[in-house]
Amino acid sequence: MTWPSGDSEMARRIRDHHWSATPLGPVEAWPPPLRAAIDLILPAATPIGLYWGPDFALVFNDAWRRLVGAKHEIALGRPAREVFPEIWAEIGPMLAGVLAGQGAAQVRDRRLPLDRAGRIEDAWFSFSFDPILLADGSVGGILNIATETTGRILTDRRREEAERALRDSEERLRLTVELVPAMLWWCDADGNNTAINHRWRSYTGQDRSDIQDDGWLDAIHPDDVEATRAAFAHAYATGTPVERQQRIRRTDGAYRWHLVRHVPIRGLDGAITHWFGAAIDIQDLCVLQERQQALVAELQHRTRNLLGVLRALADKIMARSTDLADFSTRFSDRLAALARVQDLLSRLAEGERVTFDELLRIELAALNGDAGRVTLDGPTGVALRSSTVQTFALALHELATNAIKYGAFSQAGGRLEIRWRVARRPEPWLHVDWRERHVAMPATPRENGSGRELIERVLPYQLGAETTYALRADGVHCTMALPVSTHRAAGGEPPMAPPG
Known part of the structure; x- marks a missing residue:
């Protein structure tokens, strides 16, 4: 019977490889745990490699082959130190520890800069090194189950950068909104108020709960209320901006003239998504x-x-x-x-x-x-x-x-x-x-x-x-x-x- 069985690429390569020229020697001399481990990894969909003996000679399945890129062409049967010189400082001590009987090792999202296509590129992996025991109880080799997490790491980083940029942008916007000498507010597409800035609260004494259901009109001069209500109703019905001068009550009861602008914000489809408004004190100008x-x-x-x-x-x-x-x-x-x-x-x-x-x-x-x-x-x-x-x-x-x-x-x-x-x-x-x-x-x-x-x-x-x-x-x-x-x-x- 030809061993190992199967028609996968790595099964064929293992059958055809000249093992006598490798640290593992002829296949007939391989210990049963090594052969059993190879039978285990070849049909697996998970990337799995074997590091065998003191030279950590490599044997791997098709999924692991794809994981290491072009290196697979020279990696079969060769010592890991020769195959991965760029990351040996990272993985060498870990392999030596497992081989010495110190137990399994496991890491998550470890950065390992690999040369997989003729150039060093950043890559991240979650992997484990598990010992394979011989009949006498000593460690003969190491089973390496690996998953590349580069895509997730980079996605997470881009998301974190985007979230950080968004937070920074929101903070800049918040500071701008708070520092600008005007009363500002936001409404949804139907005109329901969703937010006001600090200056509105400090000038009128109204909080967000006070301005709901046209409560903000309480701060408008009685002589201006109906005209103001009509102007905003017309804006919501037609989608046209509001620009008018009206008197707004201060917390001390004094009314001051303000220039009020209320404009629609539209999405890519042209539909109004929300409204943005501002009131600037023009009393001194008047x-x-x-x-x-x-x-x-x-x-x-x-x-x-x-x-x-x-x-x-x-x-x-x-x-x-x-x-x-x-x-x-x-x-x-x-x-x-x-x-x-x-x-x-x-x-x-x-x-x-x-x-x-x-x-x-x-x-x-x-x-x-x-x-x-x-x-x-x-x-x-x-x-x-x-x-x-x-x-x-x-x-x-x-x-x-x-x-x-x-x-x-x-x-x-x-x-x-x-x-x-x-x-x-x-x-x-x-x-x-x-x-x-x-x-x-x-x-x-x-x-x-x-x-x-x-x-x-x-x-x-x-x-x-x-x-x-x-x-x-x-x-x-x-x-x-x-x-x-x-x-x-x-x-x-x-x-x-x-x-x-």
Whole structure:
């Protein structure tokens, strides 16, 4: 009978192999345990190899042959050390221990870099080394049952890497969601809320349980609820995004304007899988926009008033000018006064106002009036309404110009007294008394000029002022009363010093 039986490739190779040239010697001399072990492994589907004798000569089945790759062509009957030099440091001590009677050895998922196709490649195996005993009880050889776990190990590693990457990504997303200065939320395809970020909870005081079943609408301003409900219902029905401005209640009960966006997220098939929303606080921006609109409206109002005044002045000056050069001198003088006021206005910080004493000081200083002949008596820091400053400044300029050309500063003995006070009606009003003294008036009174018309007609019409203008025997006496700002309207400060 031909041994070993069977028509497998390894059965044929064992029958045809020249064993006399191997450490195992001729087949006829093999001990029964070796032959029995070979009969056992050849039909097995599990990869099994035999290491026999002190040289650990190799015999194996077809499954083990496929496990070691191209090495099988040279491995049959050869010492294991020659077949597996790249892993001998790993398996050699283990085989020696089993052969010495130290018992079986078993490992799981051991990395063994094998040369199976002309190059070293990482591979992982779970295997056991079990002793095969001879008749005298000594260990004749070792049975090696092996399973390659490379595929599972690499799959597990890829899965672990993917899970780690996913965790890292989720952590980055979580940090982004928590750090971004907006309230964020997620909903399923039907609009049922699935998550909110910390900012929603801290701003509204609502937790996830509070926002279910449209509970989140409790945080919306009552005047905005129905429009908000309708906008979101339309979005879910049509799959279109929501973008609107609405007021959301803070934990202290205050409502602040927010820009709300709620957008659908679609899968590869185009179907909506969930919704993502964000609310960004725009309260400060809304306040700034309202303030800007108010400032623009105020600027337009002031500009219209100023243009009206300039047009009236130009008409009056043109009527009284002898030629174009005379008109240019007179008109430029008024424009310079306006420029000085505009310079004051442009340097004010938000909330600040031009004060009466400051306006009076720059006007008198610009005209080089004799400070020794001026008496100034009134509180400092009386804030003027910004809308009145330009027109009021023109009136002061006309009075000061008249004093230099014809009045207190035109004659050696002339003096100018300017006194003012603040009274409440109940809002604060500034009362100004402009009086020239010791001025020799001409026998024939001068024709009413543009300055007098500005004081008697323009100030009452544009500023709601109360004015009087009289040419007395010793000089001009003018009174002006007009409402002023509440920012710093006060009295009782010591009189300011004359300009010098």
